[in-house]
Amino acid sequence: MLPATIPSPPQGVWHVGPVPLRAYALCIIVGILVAVWLTDRRFVARGGAPGFVVDVAVWAVPFGLIGGRLYHLATDWRTYFGPGGDPVAALYVWNGGLGIWGAIALGAVGAWIACRRRGVPLTAFADAAAPGIVLAQGIGRLGNWFNQELYGAPTTLPWGLEIYRRVDPVTGAPDNLGGVALDRTPVEIVQPTFLYELVWDVLVAILVVVLDRRLTLSRGRAFALYVAGYTAGRFVIELLRTDPATRVFGDVRINVVVAGVVFVVALVYLLVVRGPREDLSASMGPEPGSASGGSGTPGHVSADHQHAGPETDDRRGPDDAQSARENRQDAAAPDKDTSHGAGEPSGVDAEPEGTMDQEDAPAEPPSAARG
Template sequence: MGPVLTTSVLAYLPSPDRGVWHLGPVPLRAYALFIIAGIVVAIWWGEKRLVARGGPAGTVVDVAVWAVPFGLIGGRLYHLATDWRTYFGPGGDPVDALKIWEGGLGIWGAIALGAVGAWIGCRRRRIPLPLFADAVAPGIIVAQAIGRLGNYFNQELYGGPTTLPWGLEIYERVDPATGASDPLGGVAVDTANPIAIVHPTFLYELLWNLAVAALIVWADRRFRLGRGRVFALYVAGYTLGRFFIELMRTDPATRVFGDIRINVVVSAVLFLAAVAYVALVRGPRETVPPEAFVLAGVEPPGEPDPSDESDPSETVDAGERKTDDSPDRAP
C-alpha cells in the first residue's frame, strides 16, 4: 500500500463497509432501497407539479403504475444489451441477468420504455403526455441523484486513481462465511487500508443532477415552458454532464467506434436532439381536457359545485331589483 497512502488516507472519503444488511434471512440491499426512495420522491414531486399545472390530483400515481414497471424493465434491458458479456459471455451466469437488486439499470432504457408506460397511463387518464413529462422531469433527475447513492454502497461506477482530498476509498469485501471475494454482498475486511483511491464519479453525477433539477425548475418558472420542453431541457442538462463524467469512469463498458464508451456516444446524440427540441418547439402550455377530471372523479376547474342547490336566477343585482320594483310603487 505504501507509506504515502497510509499517512494521507484520512483526507479521503470512506466507502461504506457493506451494501447489504440481513434481517434474519431477508437481505436489505442499499441499492434497491435508494431506487425505491427515488421513485417515491419522483412521484410525490411530480404529483405536486402536475396539480399546480392544472391537472387532477392522483394522476401521477395512476400513470406511475404503468411507467415505473416499464422503466425498470427498460433500464435492465438496456444494461443487458450494453453489458451482455458479463452475463452471457465466458464465465458469465445468465441467471444473474435477473438480479436487478444487485445493480445494473441503464437510464436510457428506463426513460425510453418508461415513456411507453407513461403514454399508456396518460391515454387512460386523458392527460397530454408532454404535460405529464414536464411535470415529472425535475423529480426524475432527483430520483437519479438518489439512486447514485446505491452505487456508493455497491462500490461501483467510480473513476480512475486520484490524490484529490475527495478521492473515494475502495475496500476489499469478502463473504464473512467463506472468506471468498464478494464486492457486492460482502463486508470490508480492512477499512484502514483501502485497495484504491479513486474519483467518486457517482458523487459528481449526483451533484450535477441536483444542479440540473434546480436549473429546469427555474427555467420552467421563468419562461413558463410547456409542450415537453421542460423534459427536453432535463435530457439536455443530464446528458451534458453524463458525457464528461462517463469519460472519467473506469468500469468495464461496451466500446464503439474504436475505443469510445457507448454511453458517451448516446449522451452526445441525445444532447443534440434535446437542444434541437427546446429550440424548435413553441407554443403555450397544454390545457387539461375536462374528461381527465371526470375520469379522476373531480369537477373541472371553474365548474359549479353540484352540492350548491341555490338557483342562480334568484340572485339579482340590487340596482336591477330597485329599477324593476319602482313601477309597482308609483302612485
C-alpha cells in the same frame, strides 16, 4: 493515505433473518418515492388532478425498471452471456445494472399508456416529471456508492473515494456486492464519479425548476431541458469512468456516444418547439359521478319552477283584471272613474258613485280597458 478522502460503506447488504436488505434497492425505492412526490406537486400546480401521478407511476415504474435492465444487458451482455458469464444473474436487478436510457424510453411508454387513458398530453406530464426524474437518478447513484461501483481512475485529489476489499464473512471469499470490509485499509483511491453525477443531477433539477418558472416551459420543453442538461454532464463523467463497458468506434464507451446523440436531439427539440402550456384541467375531464345533467337534478327542478311561475302569472293576470273592469262598468254609471282599472289588482271593488265630478272623470275608451 491522503489527508482527506471519502470512505466507502463497509457493506451494501444487511440481513434481517433470511431477508437481505440491499442498499442499492432501497436507494432506487427512495428515488421513486421522491420523484412521485415532486411530480405530483408540480402536476397539481399546473392544473392537473391530485393523485393522477400515482396512477401513472403504476405503469411507468415497472416499464422503466424493465427498460433499464434491458438496456444494461444489451450494452454489457458479455458479463452475463459471454465466456464465464452467468445468464441467471441477468435477473438480479438488486445487484445493480440499470441503464438510464432504457429506463426513460420504456418508462415513457408506460406513462403514455396511463396518460392516454385519462386524456392527458404526455408532454405536459413529462414537463411536470422532469425535475423529479433527475433527482431520483441522483438518489439512485448512492446505491452505486454502497456497491463500490461506477468509479473512475486512481486519483490524488482530496475527495478521492476509498475502495475496500469486501469478503464473505463466513468463507472469506471475495464478495464486493454482498460482502463486508473487515479491513478498512483502502486498496485503491479513485475518482468518485458516482458523486459527480449525483451533484450534477441535483443541479440539473434546480435548473429545470428555476427556468420552468421564469420561462413558462411547455409542450415537453422542460423535459427536453432536463435531458439536455443531464446528457451534457453524463458525457463528461463517462470519460472519467474506468469500469468495464461496451466500446464502439475503436475505444469509445457506448454511453459517451449515446449521451452525445441524445443531447443534440434534446437541444434541437428545446429550441424548435413552441406553444402555450397545455390545459390540464380541461384534458383531465370530469371525475366519475360529477357530471351534471339529466332529470331530477336540483338545477333542472329550479329551472322548471322558475319558468312555471311567470308563465302562470302572465296567463291569468290580464284576464282577472279585465273581468274586474267589466264588473265595475256594469255596476257603475258610464261617467264614473275607471282610469285606474288597468292597474288595479284582481278583485278590487269599483269606487262608489259621487266621489268625483263628472268633468274630472272622463269616460275610458274601450281600447284603454284592454291596454
